[in-house]
Amino acid sequence: MTRITDVTTVIRSKNAGPYELTFDVIFKDRHWYDEALRRDLINRGLIARLYGVLEDDVLSIVAFAPANAIKATIKRPLTSGDVGETDVYGAQQHAPLQTISFDDA
């Protein structure tokens, strides 16, 4: 079983402006980046399921080869800092991504 945490160096979340939350998954080398793309490891359905949001609110999935990275962006449940906010910077929303396994893809 290959867990995503075994083949990545960075898994993080952050605001991309006050309306969006963006996730970066950076693989440790080109091999695992290519393998993740080949298997469509990170897709709209997966992100929607991990975060309990609609697929329409998964705004984009972008692969960025220079960094061996796959990026997903979702609509924030609240505009950053609105009453009810739990994470103003959006920096601690990444943990569900750490549960991804290549065996699921």
Added chain:
Amino acid sequence: MPAEDLPPIRILSTTAILGYGFPESSFAAAMERDPDVIAVDAGSSDPGPYYLGAGVSFTDRTAVKRDLRIMLTAARARGIPVLVGTGGGAGARPHLDWTVDIVREIAREEGLTGRLAVIPSDIGKDSLLAALDTGDLRPLPPGEAACRDDIEASTHIVAQMGEEPLIAALEAGADVVVAGRCYDPAVFAAVPILRGYPRGLSLHMGKILECAAIAALPGSGSDCMMATLDATGFTLETLNPDRICTVTSVAAHTLYEKSDPYHLPGPGGVLDLTETTFEQVDPARVRVSGSRFVPSDGYFVKLEGARQTGFRTVSIAGARAPDFIDQLDEIIAGVRARVQDNFPDMAEGGAQLLFRVYGRDGVMGALEPERDNLPHEVGIVIEAVADSQDRANTICSFARSTMLHFGYPGRMSTAGNLAFPYSPSDFTAGAVYGFSLYHLLRLDDPVAPFPFEMSNLEDPA
């Protein structure tokens, strides 16, 4: 002079945010490399709407003064420009005045002289209401269209200026530029673009420098980074032997806080990175080339506005009883009902009562997939937001005392449900702000809305 004939230009970024600090050894190493410009980004909208709305800085005055003193004294001794972007953290007039006050204080204490340009970024409400009518004020998806009330109720509204207003101030002879809200790369790109270096490369360089050594390995938000730019690319290096730049660390930073790393929209156009290459030139340095700037149809800048939405009071507690934690949703519903019953007018003025449960879903809220994995203890923040501080205090206090002694089925611990770490248990958090505007504004002229105010560093405040 054609760009190919220009000598390489060196730009120093001291720290990710002015006031976050940098080692003096890194700064000294940078000075040995003879930089042409020292620049720093002083702000971000990340800390949330409060700082823009209230007109206060999220950075500490003493820490900002420490960073600025080192930068200004070195730059004036060498006769090289210093540019500070998004002064005071949010870049509105009070933030700018706060920063300029620090600059003048340093100038006085260090005997510095020179020309100081201050560039406000505040946008008047009348011009925005007019722009709303003409369609020049546009939403930034997934945000929604602005309405008149968003504009009229805002306490501060700023626009992210491009490099053009900074260039205007430099051409007028500024030695030190303190600007309001800036597109983050602008303070790093302004001098290179003024001297004829390619705009796309200058802006991409600025995009990486604005977070200083965050793009290094190991990354740091409080260390220096230097770029050397020529006509075909730029080379990034740290000034600290404990950090290096790698293709991955630099390329990864291009992803940071962006939804599409290949197309980065900014004032007047898009930075296109589809042809960008990252090359490891030696074990510690990375060269970047191929980045292009593609002008857009119409010159748009990003607007940021904040408005006051109420007053907040919070109470912090913990709970350890398994029966209490098991029934927490029902208990919270019961406490809420009791508060509403006792203060039927609570809902007036849009008062809100919130219960945050740390250990369960306090961090991720609606996005939490493991809400049902209950822990053995929880942290609880009771929060009231209302139209006056008195009302918020009342609601929070009553909810706290009600929850402390709330009876629920099977309760064993009849002496109290909550563990308070503090006395007093409740904290008045003051005014609450929300983002009212995060939109695009079309400009006829990239400079006119951001006119500089020129003075001497040594002038009295």
